[in-house]
Amino acid sequence: MMLVEIFKEFINVVKENQKYIIGLLNQDGYVISCSKEEYIGYKFDIKDCHADNMFYEIRVRNQDYGYIWVSGDDENLKMISSLLLDSLKTRLMYEINTSSLKQKVTKDDELIKYLLNAEHFDLNHILDLINQLGVDKNKTRVAIYIVNNEGFNAEEIVRLKLKPDSKELIYSLLDNNSLLLFKDIPDDLENTGIKRYFRKYIRSLQDWGLQSCSYLIGSMQNKLKQYIISYQNCLWLKNNVQFSIDEPLFFMDYLFEYFASKVPSDDVRNIFDFYKDRSKGIDIDELTTIANQLFINDYNITQTAEDLYLHKNTLIYKLKKYEEIFNIDIRGSFQGKVLLALIASTLSEYQRQKQVGEKV
Incomplete structure (x- = not known):
């Protein structure tokens, strides 16, 4: 007793x-x-x-x-x-x-186990667990996949529900180094404030004790059956994008790369092999960085130059150089913008394959 x-x-x-x-x-x-x-x-x-x-x-x-x-x-x-x-x-x-918190965490673990089971999605059982936890099934939520290479403190994880801003949180320690959260977002939150909202929440997690972690943030989903998609987005980031400690990485910043990765590599190689020969002498890493940042900033040259710590004229000079080499119109054509992103993605993959000794 x-x-x-x-x-x-x-x-x-x-x-x-x-x-x-x-x-x-x-x-x-x-x-x-x-x-x-x-x-x-x-x-x-x-x-x-x-x-x-x-x-x-x-x-x-x-x-x-x-x-x-x-x-x-x-x-x-x-x-x-x-x-x-x-x-x-x-x-x-x-x-x-x-004791109550531990019971809730156990229920959370069970709930997430069912939410991630796409093959046997038991909606009735999921709704029963949600009712037991007292969380709103209609909330829009985003997966936050947190990685700690040193391992998590189990007691800190159990007490996450005590955070005032985590009443609607669903979470589970997938293993000693991986924590998955499905974080709710306010109904009146505007799209422009989403990143700011999650950066603030992650800072609160760091203040709570989750230090020296990497934070991968998936897509917004408002249907229980789609939560797994947000989680899979996080895994895609983990496997395809370089991430840093204590700096959140947003899946929505890599939509183009994500969809480009779904195109069969042979198709991409056949179409863009011509550009591989023309890219000799180009800094592929710099090209990829510029293409990615342009995409993130909706091809706003001023904002991209600022984010890359470049003078605006320097960035324009580099874009003109790419336009001449690849014979595309980056600044004035939608097709040119798409081609730049595809070329950068393809050349980056060529470079990766070459570095690891794969046949290209």
């Missing part, structure tokens, strides 16, 4: 002061634990309080846990008894909360 185990700690404290006897009584008045073992099994009339014997009901969260008995020849007995009762109730409340 949890209460008995907690009470034994109080016994050890009281034993240091021989002036008092402290006992734990069940609902019927029988002593079930005591600082003096000879009293265990003794029955008291809990209504018979007097100067040397004090009885107080132990009631936490509208549930009765029996009585605490404190005995001693001391004018301060009533005050000491009250302090002991408050201390015991505080500790009991802490253990109840912790």
Whole structure:
């Protein structure tokens, strides 16, 4: 019984002061634990309080846990008894909360297990778990896949639900190094504020104790069956994009690369092999970085130059150079913009294959 185990700690404290006897009584008045073992099994009339014997009901969260008995020849007995009762109730409340959290985390683990089972998606069971957890099934949520190479502290993970901004959070420790969260977003959040919202939330996780982690953020999904897609987006980022410690990586920034990766490599090679020969002497890494940043900034040259710490004229010079080499119109043509992204992706893949010794 949890209460008995907690009470034994109080016994050890009281034993240091021989002036008092402290006992734990069940609902019927029988002593079930005591600082003096000879009293265990003794029955008291809990209504018979007097100067040397004090009885107080132990009631936490509208549930009765029996009585605490404190005995001693001391004018301060009533005050000491009250302090002991408050201390015991505080500790009991802490253990109840912790136990409840662990149960919820176990339910979270089970829920995520079912959410990620695309082949056997049991909606009825999922809805039952959601009701037990008390979370809103209609919330739009985003997968956050958190990687910690040193391993997570299990107690910190259990207590995530105590964060005020995590009441609607669903999460599971997939393994010692991988934590998956399905984080809800406010209904009135505008698209322009999504990144800012998640950066703020991740900073709060870091302040909570999740330090030295990598954060991969998937797509927004408002249907339970689609949560797995957001999770898979995170895995794609993990396998295809270089990520840093403590800096969030957003799947939505890599949509073009994601869709380009779905095109069969042989098809891409056949179409863009011509550009491989023309790219000799070009810094492929720089080309890829510029193409990616242009895509992220909707081909806004001023913003891209600022993000890349380049002078605007320097960026324009480089784009003109790419236009001449590849014979495309990057700045004035939608087709040219698409071709630049595809060429950069293809050349980057050629370079990767060459570096690892694959046949190209």
